[in-house]
Amino acid sequence: xxxxxxxxxxxxxxxxxxxxxxGDAATRxxxxxxxxxxxxxxxxxxxxxxxxxxxxxxxxLIFVVFPRARARWWIWIALMxxxxxxxxxxxxxxxxxRPEEASMGFPSGHATAAxxxxxxxxxxxxxxxxxxxxxxxxxxxxxxxxxxxxRIILRxxxxxxxxxxxxxxxxxxxLASLLADARERxxx
Numbered sequence: 358x359x360x361x362x363x364x365x366x367x368x369x370x371x372x373x374x375x376x377x378x379x380g381d382a383a384t385r386x387x388x389x390x391x392x393x394x395x396x397x398x399x400x401x402x403x404x405x406x407x408x409x410x411x412x413x414x415x416x417x418l419i420f421v422v423f424p425r426a427r428a429r430w431w432i433w434i435a436l437m438x439x440x441x442x443x444x445x446x447x448x449x450x451x452x453x454x455r456p457e458e459a460s461m462g463f464p465s466g467h468a469t470a471a472x473x474x475x476x477x478x479x480x481x482x483x484x485x486x487x488x489x490x491x492x493x494x495x496x497x498x499x500x501x502x503x504x505x506x507x508r509i510i511l512r513x514x515x516x517x518x519x520x521x522x523x524x525x526x527x528x529x530x531x532l533a534s535l536l537a538d539a540r541e542r543x544x545x
Contacts, residue, residue, distance in 0.1 A: 365524035400507035407467025436533040440473035465522035472526025
């Protein structure tokens, strides 16, 4: 948790102190070069993995699949509420504009939400059999990375916005995991 929270704080300080952020524009242009019409269509679909329209039913599915999540349901609901609330507040406080519009973009909300949800899924996957655990964890990490690429290729964010979103989302998921573990230890 401290690592991802520290990473977020470092990125936030860096974008507030150094504008433009070194390498951000060049990395964005490089990634946009891969934005063929077919890739853009795929990225639009991947984009939903950071959207509440998919994450809300996904959260309900987590409660169906994982008894451990049901036992501490309030922690996981709080995570899915805290992630967009924190991201929205931080956008206002940091005030970094998106690349092609004036609205605030740091940190990426889609990246934050995806990292929070899939970070929780990575934690909860510990209850799965070994092969399934590895598959769920690898797929979760891949989805978070693809959501970040989608946000850049769809021209919504700078690359550092998405990295900050991952860091924030993982910090929140880690906090939720620590709280769930502490509650489990206290119950035994």
